Amino acid sequence: MPGVEETTSWGQPTLKAHGKLWVWWSPHEDAPVFKVPFEEREILVEAEPETFFFTPHYKSHALVLVRPAKLDLAWAKANLIRVWRAQAPKRVLKAYDAEQQG
Known part of the structure; x- marks a missing residue:
């Protein structure tokens, strides 16, 4: 996707979209x-705690x-x-959507 780059943060592989952690x-x-x-996180963790979770660090x-x-x-x-x-700038989103529509 446009604007996505592979980088590292805290020594770990990271993908950023438009310069922001993705x-x-x-x-x-x-x-x-x-x-x-936050609201979605609460629903995911409650509905599927064996899949989704967070720790005090991410609370x-x-x-x-x-x-x-x-x-x-x-x-x-x-x-x-x-x-x-x-996270996409409006101009990037507009161009991407136009490209996807053909």
Whole structure:
């Protein structure tokens, strides 16, 4: 996707979208970290605690960790697209949408 770059943060592989953290690996939890609204995080953790969780370190951030063995690729893709769109400058989003429509 436009504006996505692979980099490192805290010595770990990270993807940034439009210069902002997009998704990364938590070495302490050995799990990927995804951005989600707080309300969604609460629903995910309550509905699927064997899949989604957060630790005290992440409690005050709109983030959720996912147990790698339980990661649903369709959920991850939808989440990443949604976060990418939310972080995209309007001009990038407009060009991307126009390209997708053909």
